[in-house]
Amino acid sequence: MLSIGILQVAAQPVQVGLYQDHLVRAAVVYCSAGSYQLVTDGTVVSRLVPGDILYLTFEEGQVKLLDAYRDFGYVSHLELQAVSLDAVFRVRPIDPELESRKYDDDLVVKAEDRYMNLINQVDIDKYLAGVVESEAGSNAEPEFYKAQSILCRTFALKNLDRHLNEGFSLCDGTHCQSYKGKNDLNPGILEAVQETTGKIVADFNFKLIDAAYHSNSGGQTQRASDVWLRDVAYLQSVVDPYSLHQGNAKWSDTISFNDWKAYLIANGMKSVSKLPEEIIYVEQMRRKKYFILDKDSIRMTKIREDWGFRSSFFDMFPEGDSILVWGKGYGHGIGMSQEGAMKMARDGFSDQDILHFYFHEIRLMDFRDLPASSLPQAKFKF
Ligand SMILES: [Zn+2]
Structure with a gap:
């Protein structure tokens, strides 16, 4: 077992469990861009270039693996390891039949008792760009995307140990943050994420905050203690004129x-x-x-x-x-109103202005400057 300390996370990929609301038993995997090497149970068995396809079927606790020409037999662990920086793969689950999605970087497949565990091992900023696109759409201003990226990074780092028992860090559903594959529609999103790389929101005690956000506050955000039964200094109620007259007001x-x-x-x-x-x-x-x-x-x-x-x-x-x-409004009303923040960005406010407007008494800083005790000590099993 390899342990990865959190301080290496910026250079390390994050492990995201895919299609976690379902038990996937069969899937087709395509190489969409760049090139990959296929590793089964620790051995390199093939190389993939765009157009190459793999067929994965779960049978009696193992994964049956085929490509267009060969039968690789049964394996319990396989990896598509990116050999180029621009590598992209696409997954189409067949049993059950689910939406096909594209992902950056690596794919890890592990045979569990009743299904295949599909895990995207991806650079954290590429992952965050996919999350921001899923959670906030593709038509906003750069300063909004920067504020949203900082919140999504804060959430991800604070919750890195959520799914360790399942063999990954974060799931792709709303339980963690919605991640429907790579950032595809607006390249400005990845740029915004990379411009804020490492940046998070901490409270005055140097702890990562609960990075709450919602669609629209309706003109006033909700104090966290009115919903969560505990007071949170940085989540107070804010009168929010920016959310008025927006789509979900x-x-x-x-x-x-x-x-x-x-x-x-x-x-x-x-x-x-x-x-x-x-x-x-x-x-x-x-x-x-x-x-x-x-x-x-x-x-x-x-x-x-x-x-x-x-x-x-x-x-x-x-x-x-x-x-x-x-x-x-729309949503729980706590923390940043996304539509209000988008309006602030259109009005010329910066990412910092936006975050300081919606959160009280916070510090915007690099997570590598936090004390080690403020971060979960994530351990990954690979
Ligand atoms: Zn989750």
């Missing part, structure tokens, strides 16, 4: 008056039937932590979750037998 819904009443009673608000009707509606000029009725309360975030609303920042108005719900 508003939403609306209609619910039944009787369903709402039944919901309140089911959640312990016994006095609902005795109270005047006008007070059982929600009103939030500013974000509230609780909806309070008489002596009872329900957290706004619980109402959002139970009703599937886009945010917990909404008002309610009666309309006949129904209730109109007018909401603001």
